[in-house]
Amino acid sequence: MSAALRAELFKQRSTRTVLGLLAAMLGLVLLVVLLHGLGLGAGNFDSTSNQRTALFGWGEVFGPLFAALLGATSITGEIRYGTIRPTFLVTPRRRRVVAAKVWASMLVGAGFGLVAGAVTAVVGTAALSARGIDVRLDAGDYALMVLGAAAASALWAAIGVGVGAVVRNQVPALVGIVVWLLFVENLLVGDIAGATGIGRLLPGAAAKAISGQDPDTLLAPAVGLVLLALYAAGAAWAGSLATSRRDVD
Amino acid sequence: MTDPVTTTPAPPPRDPMPPRDPAVRVTSLTKRYGGLVAVDDLTFLLEAGTVTGFLGPNGAGKTTTLRLMLGLAEPTDGEALVFGRPYRELDQPARRVGAVLESNDFHPGRSGGDHLQTLALAAEIPPSRVDEVLELVELAASADRRVKTYSLGMRQRLGLAAALLGDPELLVLDEPTNGLDPAGVHWLRGFLRSFAEEGRTVLVSSHLLAEVAQAVDQVMIIDRGRLVANARLDELARGDQTLEDVYLGLTTKAAL
Numbered sequence: 001m002s003a004a005l006r007a008e009l010f011k012q013r014s015t016r017t018v019l020g021l022l023a024a025m026l027g028l029v030l031l032v033v034l035l036h037g038l039g040l041g042a043g044n045f046d047s048t049s050n051q052r053t054a055l056f057g058w059g060e061v062f063g064p065l066f067a068a069l070l071g072a073t074s075i076t077g078e079i080r081y082g083t084i085r086p087t088f089l090v091t092p093r094r095r096r097v098v099a100a101k102v103w104a105s106m107l108v109g110a111g112f113g114l115v116a117g118a119v120t121a122v123v124g125t126a127a128l129s130a131r132g133i134d135v136r137l138d139a140g141d142y143a144l145m146v147l148g149a150a151a152a153s154a155l156w157a158a159i160g161v162g163v164g165a166v167v168r169n170q171v172p173a174l175v176g177i178v179v180w181l182l183f184v185e186n187l188l189v190g191d192i193a194g195a196t197g198i199g200r201l202l203p204g205a206a207a208k209a210i211s212g213q214d215p216d217t218l219l220a221p222a223v224g225l226v227l228l229a230l231y232a233a234g235a236a237w238a239g240s241l242a243t244s245r246r247d248v249d
Numbered sequence: 250m251t252d253p254v255t256t257t258p259a260p261p262p263r264d265p266m267p268p269r270d271p272a273v274r275v276t277s278l279t280k281r282y283g284g285l286v287a288v289d290d291l292t293f294l295l296e297a298g299t300v301t302g303f304l305g306p307n308g309a310g311k312t313t314t315l316r317l318m319l320g321l322a323e324p325t326d327g328e329a330l331v332f333g334r335p336y337r338e339l340d341q342p343a344r345r346v347g348a349v350l351e352s353n354d355f356h357p358g359r360s361g362g363d364h365l366q367t368l369a370l371a372a373e374i375p376p377s378r379v380d381e382v383l384e385l386v387e388l389a390a391s392a393d394r395r396v397k398t399y400s401l402g403m404r405q406r407l408g409l410a411a412a413l414l415g416d417p418e419l420l421v422l423d424e425p426t427n428g429l430d431p432a433g434v435h436w437l438r439g440f441l442r443s444f445a446e447e448g449r450t451v452l453v454s455s456h457l458l459a460e461v462a463q464a465v466d467q468v469m470i471i472d473r474g475r476l477v478a479n480a481r482l483d484e485l486a487r488g489d490q491t492l493e494d495v496y497l498g499l500t501t502k503a504a505l
Contacts, residue, residue, distance in 0.1 A: 010370050016358055017358070082354035090372045
């Protein structure tokens with residue numbers, strides 16, 4: 001493990017930012033999974049696909065979202081508080097710093113995804129069982145749900161680093177990620193462009209596809225994984241380029 | 250235009266050792282932001298073992314010059330070499346150069362000790378050195394407290410501790426006395442002198458003349474991006490002329 005990566009991992013555990021993001025993610029996952037699991041009519045849960053869409057897909061939404069916020073904060077936070085200056089003085093080859101942020105955020109982001117996927121699986125199953133509704137997921141579906149959330153979250157963490165490095169200003173970067181994932185993609189995929197159009201090629205839809213959601217409209221899990229990895233690599237590259245070229249105030 | 254005050258370099262002493270690289274060699278360094286020239290064709294050397302005061306009014310280009318020297322900004326023209334190489338190409342720069350550019354470059358929620366640890370990890374410096382520099386700047390008792398609870402003087406000392414982590418040969422400090430009380434300023438002056446007496450080099454920028462005059466042996470004065478004086482302190486301030494007289498004569502009066 002490189003020195004820069006060790007430093008980035010230590011940065012993530014030496015403030016409360018990561019814990020705060022994790023707590024916020026857990027709260028949202030619990031709230032949304034319980035609301036849907038207990039509140040939606042039984043007709044929404046009459047097939048494997050519907051159960052995934054209505055209930056078990058939420059880990060795939062909130063894991064990547066909060067992993068992306070974590071990744072973006074790892075660089076916008078340093079710019080905001082000025083620690084980017086000592087960071088670059090110690091490691092003046094800035095691409096190394098960005099690469100270390102990408103790997104550290106992917107590692108922690110994968111953890112976020114595991115937690116989001118596992119909590120969704122456990123709480124969703126408990127909610128349906130409590131109502132006497134058959135859970136239509138088998139062991140493979142569960143595994144795909146949890147591991148898919150971990151993979152999608154790791155890749156979205158890398159996208160977050162790239163977005164943070166290009167945007168640099170913390171609030172617009174974080175708001176942009178939230179708005180993109182929760183509103184723009186939903187509009188493009190669900191309502192306007194139609195799911196079979198370009199909407200399913202967007203990075204949020206690719207993240208959902210990894211866990212096997214909505215196979216009729218979204219990509220196959222493996223294709224979603226490859227596509228999202230390409231987005232992640234592109235974002236990390238753009239962030240690295242932007243960081244190496246621009247002056248630091 | 251006032252001519253730069255310069256000194257004739259003394260003839261080099263006969264020495265069997267090959268001459269050392271100067272700590273810093275800045276040549277025709279220029280930085281433009283659009284139409285604004287922040288640093289204008291700056292050329293100077295910093296010899297090892299000297300304490301140089303870098304003086305000028307606010308906005309004269311001091312901080313920009315330091316950022317260019319330290320690889321944080323790219324020059325529009327010219328170059329700045331640190332130990333013979335651009336800063337960004339130094340191997341393990343923290344072991345050769347320590348710098349403090351702002352007094353508050355800390356995450357408020359991270360403890361002072363952990364701040365130093367993040368830098369020590371990146372620079373591959375052992376954790377025992379973190380404790381050493383904390384002792385040196387008298388922050389050991391506050392190391393576990395989050396930086397948001399620190400006073401400005403404590404933050405200045407934490408910044409200095411970070412710069413000293415790698416036991417550097419060159420120390421670059423931008424306005425280090427802001428927020429220090431008189432005892433802190435006194436301590437810093439003594440520290441800089443003993444640092445230079447070990448053959449190491451200090452560049453300290455300030456707009457406060459009195460504080461600098463007692464600590465430095467070389468003075469560079471910059472005004473509107475141009476170097477207007479570069480001489481030994483005792484050559485600049487001679488006879489009736491104080492450093493303040495020289496400074497006020499060379500720099501632009503602030504618009505009232």
